[in-house]
Amino acid sequence: MLKSFFIALVVASAVFLITNFIGFPVIFSWVFVGFVFIGWLFLLLLDARPMAMPGRPLLSIVIFFLLASSVLFLIGNFVPQYDPREEIAKVKRLQSNFVKKELAAQQEALQAEMEAAGMQVAAAQPITTTEEATAAAPQAPSPELIAAGETVYNDFECYNCHKIGGKGGVKRRGPALDNVGGVLSADLVREKILDPTVFIAEGFEREYDKGVMPDTYSVQMAPDSVDALVAYLMSLQDSSVETPRPLDPDTGEPLQVQVAEAAPPAGAAEEAPAAAPEIGTEHMPEGWWTDPEIIAKGKEVYEGVANPEVNCSACHGRDGKPVLTGAADFRDPELVAGLSDTEWFNKVANGVPDTPMTAWGEKLTVEQIWQVIAYQNTFHTGGKPEVHQNP
Amino acid sequence: MHRIRRLLAVVPLAVLVLLISGGTAWAAPGDPPVTLPWGNRQWIWFIAQLHLDLAAFILGAPIFIVISEIIGWWKQDTRFERLAREMTRVTVMAYSLTALFGGFFIFLLIGMYPKVTSFVVELYFPIWMMLYPVGFIIETVLIYTYNYTWDRWQGARKVWHIVTGVLLNIVGTLIMFGQNAIASFMLTPIQDYQNASLWELINNPTWWPLNIHRFIANITFGGFICGMVAAIMFLLAKRDEERAFYDWMGFIGNFIGLFSFAMLALPGYIFGKEIYAYDASLGIYMMSDRLSMYFEMQGILIGTSYLIGAYYIWTSMRRITKSERFAPFMKVGFGLILLANAIWITPRHWFATMNPPATVENPDLFIRLRELPAHLGFLALMPAKNTAAFASILVVFIAYVFYFVSIRRGEMTWGKINPTSQFALIYLAFAAIWTMGLMGAVRELARKYYHIYLVMPDLTNEAYTPTLGFASLMITLITLVFFALIGLSIWLGLRTHVAEPEAQDVSIPATGGSHA
Incomplete structure (x- = not known):
């Protein structure tokens, strides 16, 4: 037995060195070494003398079951595991994603049903x-x-x-x-x-x-x-x-x-915030009323391209002509010019109480709100950008 | 004792009555009305797997019981007749337990997961609520007819008994195929399931692979359980005649088990391939991500099963005179199996996720220490694994060739075998049931956080994939309880019958070389 052990030791050493040499990481080499010793033990079992019939066969069977169970249980715990907390956190995020998707789908279906029934549709509560x-x-x-x-x-x-x-x-x-x-x-x-x-x-x-x-x-x-x-x-x-x-x-x-x-x-935004012009909530930034790029971005916001959850055209119409009873008509110069830029900002950001007009401040950035107001200002001029008449 | 057996005989029908009444009461959808201590998932996991293990046995065992009966009848060999008879007794006991756990499983399902249960019932009403109970009633009638007419339907009536056994297998297989439709749908549902016909729902992408895989696996399982039953009876036997018979029975069970086990690799591979074809992310989740270490465990179990199966053949050969000349070749074969095992369990990387855990500070170093380099990456791919599996199968096949060549030229005595061989048989059954539990868990967990993949998410707190360590605990407990129940079945079915006349009538000559 001692002799065979030394042979196994030599073989195991050779396996370790060779597998390392050809590029296996060391953890793999150790596993292969383990196989060598399992092989050695197995050879001992093959050549062992036959065992006597167990004196207490039932007890032997029970002990064997418990032994096999313990070995498999230990192997199951010995191989690499992952942190279940990571998995739980991940599943929570995925579940939350699904719930939001379901609610959005339900809301959309409900909205379509209400529209089909000719009912006034409240602006969707974004989820x-x-x-x-x-x-x-x-x-x-x-x-x-x-x-x-x-x-x-x-x-x-x-x-x-x-x-x-x-x-x-x-x-x-x-x-x-x-x-x-x-x-x-x-x-x-x-x-x-x-x-x-x-x-x-x-x-x-x-x-x-x-x-x-x-x-x-x-x-x-x-x-x-x-x-x-x-x-x-x-x-x-x-x-x-x-x-x-x-x-x-x-x-x-x-x-x-x-x-x-x-x-x-x-992270770049955090690194260089000073380079961006400061945009407040009081007034339209300088030059934005007539800036074609800003108006184009405003159009994307207005039509739900920038953020599918915000779609002004769903109620106010793609051309400013309302499709929902009671919604503001942006083609009306008096209406558009009747409010200052600050007042328009407040309406978009905070909504209008007791009307379907929702507060979009949580969904849009300050820049996006100004962009959409700049775009909205073009409906009453036939698409021609003009400086707001009530700055 | 007879009273206990009769009591168990009425259990399946009682369960059906309870199911119909209780099921109706709980079928309304809504929030889970109960949350059990230790977690709902653990309960459903435990009971469902136990039910599946028992069901696999009562479906697998009758296949080779009937084949044994036919061989015994055809060749007028009483050994096969007795094997079939004794396994039937154990199966009937296990049948009642299967029904009990099946009922318990459905009660838990309805109580703890009413929404998904209602959803599945709505889709599969004809299968689950009609075919299943009706098939169950027919199978109950057939299995008890088969068991209780054994002595009466002999001679000219034997053919009717065999026909009953064949019908029993057909009905059992149909029930399994029906339930497989639901299990496979939950993993690979067809996309337009709302507008699909019942046949389209049944014939989803993994239904046939699952059917074939389970059908063969049940035979394997039945063979190994037969081997284990024989081993236990061998170890408990008091007389040489008994030992001779159970030694032979163990050999036959192991032969059937290993033979079908070798065939199991291909359907398993096809099943996996279909899962990849359906949605590669499912396959990758199984083989390379969270469930990858589960497949390490599978490799260990299957590898040791081949090794121990070959060891059993070795011990069987040691009692045959003039078989020594094959010993060196056999030892080389064992070395090959070990080498194949080593390749089989070589993973792409020794960590349980696709990418290093987020908490690792130096992922590059972490990978370098644990992942196969590119030039050795082929060892982690399927061609290498398939080659390893084929090598193991080939060695076992050659070992059997050696055995049958030896037995033609030498002499052997049934019952005179190293008792370690009987523990080898017990291990094979143990590993088979552990593997079933493991792969059952993989099939369920592959759906990730869905009850029905992409159709109905599991929004409970237990929707995450547990670690292999936890799964090992669950599977080990299930396996132990299963064997305790099979032990009970053996005790009720066989140990209380030893004094009956046919037990002695069909005893075999202790010496001889014939197997079939």
Whole structure:
């Protein structure tokens, strides 16, 4: 027995050295060494003399069961575990995401029913938390939104198929996303998440044909989770890592993509806040009434593009002509000019008591409110930007 | 004793009556009306798995019981007749217990998870509320007819007895297929389930893979349990004739178990492949993320099962004269199985998640110390695992070839075997039931935080995936209780029958080389 033990020891040492030499991390080498000793014990069992019939067979059987149970239980606890608290926190977030999605769907259905019945529809109560909603603007996603997006990325296990920073995606299933913000527009990223068939990632034609990318995120993700994820992905602009171009699924030709300007990385807003002009809630910032870019952004807010939870046109009409009885008619110059910019800001931010006009201050940034007011100011002039007549 | 057996015989019908009355009362949807101490999930897990284990046994055992009976009748070999008879007695006892735990399971389901239960009932009413109870009644009638007519339907009537047994298997399999439809739907529901026909609901992407996998697994399980029953009876036997019979019975059970076990790998692989095809994120969650260490455990269990199965053949050969010449080859075979095991359980990385835990300060170092480098990554992929599985199967196959060659040329005495072989048989049954519990947990947990994947989320506090350590505790407890119940069935079914005349009538000659 001693001799065989020494042989096993020599073999185990050789296995340890060889496996280390060819590149196995040491933990793997130890497992292989364990196998050598299990083999040694097994050989001893093979050559052992037959055992006598147990004197107390029932007791032997019970002891054997308990022994086998203990060994399996210990192995189950010995292999690596994860922290269940992390898992619980993750599931809580996913549950919250689902509840929000369900409530939004129910609200939408109810609203449609009421509209179909010709009833006055109260402005929808958006279902998002304050922190999540304050940074829904796609042009300048806040660090909080980007961080929230990273959490969504992890919670929905996008890392299973994609790599970021070299991590994730054991098997080649999906492209690295390090520069996704540099090659795709936010809209295209959003479309791809919700409908994987919208384009082919160049070099992943086979995976596209096999439908590797799950088409279930439109069912699983609440709108604000999608917003956050898009913001996070658009913040990834590391051009040193190749991220494939999008191809048209029908022609196989590259899609023409209007790439967004480089979004500031997470935290950049905090690092350089002084550079931005200070925007208060009292007056429209200088030059914004007639600034085409500001008016264009205001249009996006007004029509629910910037934040799907805020859609002024649902009640006030896309052209300022109200579609809901009692809603303000922005084509009326007297009405628009009858209130100062401060008063308009208050109406948008705080709502109008006892009317369907909801307080949007929690859903929109100060900049977005001014943008939408600037856009709203163009309806009574036939689309021509003018300085407000009651500054 | 007979009174206890009769009492157990009426249990399935009593459970049905209770189900119909109790089920109606609790079927209304709403918040869970009860929260049990120790957690609702633990309760449902424990009872459901226990029910499944027992159900697997009462479905698997009759398959080879009937085959044994047919062989015995065809060859006029009383050993097969006795094997079938004794296993039927154990099965009938286990049948009653299956019904009891099935009833308990449905009560808990209705009481603790009324919404999901109502939802499933609404979709699958003809299957769950019609086919299941009606099939259950028919199966109850058939199994008791099969058991209690054994002595009466001999001679010219034997064929009717066999037909009853075949019908019993058909009905049992249909019931299982019906329930598989619900279990597989919960993991891979069809997208437009609201507008789907019943057949479309049944024939969801993983229904057939689950059917085939469970059908073969039940035979494996029945074979190993037969081996364990024989082993226990062997160890408890007082007479050489008894030992000779139970030694032979253990050999047959193990042979059937290992043979079907070898066939199980392919359907299991297809099942996994279908899950990947349905939604790759489910497959990755199982194989590379939170459930990856569960598959480590599966590798350990299956690997040791092959090893111990081969060890049983080794001990069986040691009693055959002139079999020594195969010993060195057998030892090489054991080495191969160990090597295959080592490859099988080599993971991509030794941590239980896809990425390092968030709390790790230096993820790069963490990965470097625990993950296979790129040039060795192939060891973690399926081709390597399949090769390892095939190697283990091949070694066991060759071991049996050695055995049958030895027995043609040498002499052996049934009943004269190293008693460690009987503990090997017990381990195989133990590992089989532990593996069933483990893979049952994997199938349920793969749905992540959904009751029905993407259709109905689990919004309870227990929706998270537990660690393997916790699951091991659950599975071990379930396994121990299961074996306690099987022990009770053996005691009621066999130990109280030893004095009956047929037990002696069908005893076998202690010496000989014939197996079938």
